[in-house]
Amino acid sequence: MSNSSPIGFFDSGVGGTSIWKEVIQLLPREHSIYLSDSKNAPYGEKPIEEIIALSKKNTEKLLAMGCKIIVVACNTATTNAIQILRDTYPLPIIGIEPAIKPAALKSQTKSIGILATKGTLSSKLFSKTSELYSENINIIEVVGNGLVSLIEQGRQNSTEIKELLSKLLKPMLDARIDYLVLGCSHYPYLLPVLKEILPADVTIIDSGEAVARQTKKVLLENELMNTSANNSKHILYSNADPDILAKLVAAEENNLEVTYLDF
Numbered sequence: 362m363s364n365s366s367p368i369g370f371f372d373s374g375v376g377g378t379s380i381w382k383e384v385i386q387l388l389p390r391e392h393s394i395y396l397s398d399s400k401n402a403p404y405g406e407k408p409i410e411e412i413i414a415l416s417k418k419n420t421e422k423l424l425a426m427g428c429k430i431i432v433v434a435c436n437t438a439t440t441n442a443i444q445i446l447r448d449t450y451p452l453p454i455i456g457i458e459p460a461i462k463p464a465a466l467k468s469q470t471k472s473i474g475i476l477a478t479k480g481t482l483s484s485k486l487f488s489k490t491s492e493l494y495s496e497n498i499n500i501i502e503v504v505g506n507g508l509v510s511l512i513e514q515g516r517q518n519s520t521e522i523k524e525l526l527s528k529l530l531k532p533m534l535d536a537r538i539d540y541l542v543l544g545c546s547h548y549p550y551l552l553p554v555l556k557e558i559l560p561a562d563v564t565i566i567d568s569g570e571a572v573a574r575q576t577k578k579v580l581l582e583n584e585l586m587n588t589s590a591n592n593s594k595h596i597l598y599s600n601a602d603p604d605i606l607a608k609l610v611a612a613e614e615n616n617l618e619v620t621y622l623d624f
Contacts, residue, residue, distance in 0.1 A: 365589050367392040367596075368576065369428030371419035374402035374513045375599070375606045376547025377434025380457060382610070383569035384432065384576050385595065390587045391580075392594050394426050395434075396624065399601035403509035404437040405478020405545065412480060416442035420450055422624050429585050432576060433457060436477060436545050436568075440484035453579045458490060459544035460566045465494035467564075468540050472499040474533035477544025479504045487544075501533045505545060512547045515605040523554050530558055543567040550609065598622035 368391050370381050375397050385393060396419050398404075404412050416438045423431050430453045433439045433446065439456035446454050459481065464473045481487055482502050491500060508529075511522045533541065541563055543549060549567045559565070580586045587593075597619045599606045607619040 363429070364585055364587050365392065365591075366427050366429035367394045369394050369396075369423030369426065369431040370434045371396040371398060371416075371423060371431070371438070372435040372546055373404035373415075373437065374399040374509065374547065374601075375609050376509065376512060376545060376550065378597070378606070378610050379549040379567070380432065380434040380546050380569050380572050383573040385593070387573040387577055388580070390589065390593055392587065393596070394423060394428060395595070395597040396422060397597065397599040397601070397606050398624075399513055399599055399606075402513050403478060404435060405480035405509065407480065409441050409480075412437060412441045413445055416446060417449070418624070420446055420454070424450065424452070428452070430455065430576070430579060430583070432572065434546050434572075437480035437484075440481050440486040443486070453583055453585075455572065455576055455579060457546060457568045457572050458486060459542045460568050460571060461490055461494050461500070461542060464540035464542050464564075464566055465498045465500075468498060470537050470539045471497060472501065472536045472538045473540040473542060474501045474503065474530070474536075474538040475542045475544050476503050476505050476529065476548060478509065479506070481544050499536060501536050501538060503529050503532060505529060505548065508551065509545065509547050512550055513601075513605065515608065517550045518554065522551070523557070526551065526554055527558055534559075539563055541565045592616055594618075596620070598624065600624050
């Protein structure tokens with residue numbers, strides 16, 4: 362492993378590319394490898410033991426590929442498995458969890474919404490974070506059943522997803538939320554539809570920028586920043602349909618390869 366080794370990413374599918382994009386934008390010299398475990402998506406509906414096993418499988422694959430640091434670009438995997446991964450593997454591992462803190466601190470209506478998977482909302486880590494910032498705040502938690510599957514099919518702008526989102530967001534709108542926290546890395550791909558449905562005074566927060574800043578911080582602390590002037594290279598693997606992954610990341614770029622891999 363060296364400074365020029367890649368940053369590894371994994372998610373339960375294509376959604377973690379919303380995190381990957383933020384990281385490579387902030388760190389343009391870094392190489393990356395991304396694992397889209399679409400074959401097993403969504404993680405959010407699986408038992409915790411299976412989420413942990415899949416997270417270990419992906420981590421070990423990225424380690425075998427020579428990654429110097431791993432970003433768990435999946436809320437469900439982070440909230441259920443991050444501590445086990447950190448205790449098991451000898452490299453920096455960065456997680457992602459819903460940005461409850463900024464929403465709770467900034468809310469004027471004292472009512473915020475969290476749209477996430479069942480696996481994230483039912484996790485101990487989420488409950489702990491939620492309790493820290495829920496005093497005097499009304500938190501409306503909604504499980505986004507069906508959203509990940511539609512995004513994995515490339516249907517994030519379909520009529521079906523608009524109807525489903527309208528139904529899911531209704532309890533939040535009834536509660537007069539002024540912040541919506543996206544608690545799944547797939548959900549930033551729903552921003553155009555969310556903005557159609559939500560009033561203009563509702564602010565949407567996701568964790569992408571915060572994860573990118575944390576990745577840079579950890580690389581600096583561990584003296585792992587890539588200082589080479591060579592062009593960065595990014596390889597994204599899907600164990601299902603790589604075409605959907607390619608469309609989300611604009612695979613026509615010269616330094617970007619999207620391909621199938623059975624893992």
